Amino acid sequence: METQKILVSGQVQGVGFRWSATRLAKQLTLTGTVRNLTNGQVEIIATGESATLQQFCQQLKHGLSPWINVMTLTTHSIPTHQFADFRIII
Numbered sequence: 001m002e003t004q005k006i007l008v009s010g011q012v013q014g015v016g017f018r019w020s021a022t023r024l025a026k027q028l029t030l031t032g033t034v035r036n037l038t039n040g041q042v043e044i045i046a047t048g049e050s051a052t053l054q055q056f057c058q059q060l061k062h063g064l065s066p067w068i069n070v071m072t073l074t075t076h077s078i079p080t081h082q083f084a085d086f087r088i089i090i
């Protein structure tokens with residue numbers, strides 16, 4: 001298991017990105033959080049198997065809906081966090 005901090009920018013706020021990312025994370029059995037940042041980015045902290053995290057990022061990049069436009073997605077490994085589930089932070 002590993003935890004990654006994923007920062008996403010583009011047209012990702014106000015278009016259902018957090019909800020779509022949460023749904024995808026749950027389908028992939030990832031745990032963690034997703035939240036909007038004041039600078040317009042979305043921050044995801046996700047824990048799971050390395051290959052599953054890579055799959056998650058690839059699916060985020062290629063668009064979860066026609067309204068979402070991911071311009072950049074960066075990942076950073078951080079110390080492993082244990083989460084009960086995957087949820088949106090408001």
